[in-house]
Amino acid sequence: MMADENKNEDTQAAETKVDNAGSTPTPTTASTEAADNQSAEAGGQPQQREGRGGRGGRGGRDGGGRGRGRGRDRDDRRNRGDDDGEELIEKLVHINRVSKTVKGGKRFGFAALVVVGDGKGRVGFGHGKAREVPEAITKATASAKKKMIRVPLKEGRTLHHDGRGHFGAGKVNVRSAPAGTGIIAGGPMRAVFESLGVHDVVTKSIGTSNPYNMIRATFDALTNQSSPKAVAQRRGKKVADLLGRGGASEAEAEAAAEAIAE
Structure with a gap:
């Protein structure tokens, strides 16, 4: 009987040691705030305790805001470059569709021919190719604006000569x-x-x-x-x-x- 009691006491003591060794003490709120204050004084940034929400705020609110700001500035510059105070007349002349047969089926492409003018003696034409019609028209319009020429007009309504x-x-x-x-x-x-x-x-x-x-x-x-x-x-x-x-x-x-x- 005495031997059995000693074995039980030894078993309970071993289990208690294993539990104490496997468990990790949880830091209290006071100790965590103290660690954050020490890191802030050392020149670092305090650790965020928000988990997934903190990561989302760091990448979505701060980084995402900076990304949106750069994109917005780039769009404004593009609009300011196109909007030079004159109204242009854009006319779509022709759209050509071509297809290429590949292993998975047919791959379509579009080519657009566009004429652009200001109605006051300047005109240009351009063509663009893309997988979609709107993108092809956009490319053709941009090309036409770059290649505009000036033509002298008689009384602003007709040509000077044949x-x-x-x-x-x-x-x-x-x-x-x-x-x-x-x-x-x-x-x-x-x-x-x-x-x-x-x-x-x-x-x-x-x-x-x-x-x-x-x-x-x-x-x-x-x-x-x-x-x-x-x-x-x-x-x-x-x-x-x-x-x-x-x-x-x-x-x-x-x-x-x-x-x-x-």
């Missing part, structure tokens, strides 16, 4: 017209003249009907346009001298020279 344009298999003829004629053009050429701000013009496309080649041929004809003012400066003369050679009087030539606007 011209011809050529690109590849596309050939176009453009002619100035009196007031009230309107835009006699079709397809891509109409979009160019409407964006340019021309109100009276007669055009004819000869050859290909490819919208890309037609627009390039039209721009070739527009780049060859010159105004009497530019010709007079190049020749070292006055505009009235050039206009008076057709038999008009000096007063009429000067009046016509003053009426000419770029």
Whole structure:
């Protein structure tokens, strides 16, 4: 009996030692605050005791706020660069869809052709490719804004003289017209003249009907346009001298020279 009692006492003592060794003392609130204060005095940051919420606040509230601020500034700069105080006329001329057959099926892509102008003598065209139509149009519009050219207009409504344009298999003829004629053009050429701000013009496309080649041929004809003012400066003369050679009087030539606007 005495031996059994001694064994039981030894077993209870061993279990008590194991429990004491396996358990970890839990720090009290006072000791934790003291440790935080010591770390703060040493130049460090106090440990956050919020668990998952603290991590979320550190990455979502502080870091996320800084990320959103940078993105917002970048968007504002982009808007300020595009918004330069003028209203542009954007016209979608053509959208082409292509497909590529791959192992999983068909992969589609889109190409957009866009004409952009301010309606006051500046016009440009561009094309863009993307997997989605809106993204392709955005790329084409940005490309058109970078390649805008200025075309001299007579009285702000028509061309100064007739011209011809050529690109590849596309050939176009453009002619100035009196007031009230309107835009006699079709397809891509109409979009160019409407964006340019021309109100009276007669055009004819000869050859290909490819919208890309037609627009390039039209721009070739527009780049060859010159105004009497530019010709007079190049020749070292006055505009009235050039206009008076057709038999008009000096007063009429000067009046016509003053009426000419770029």
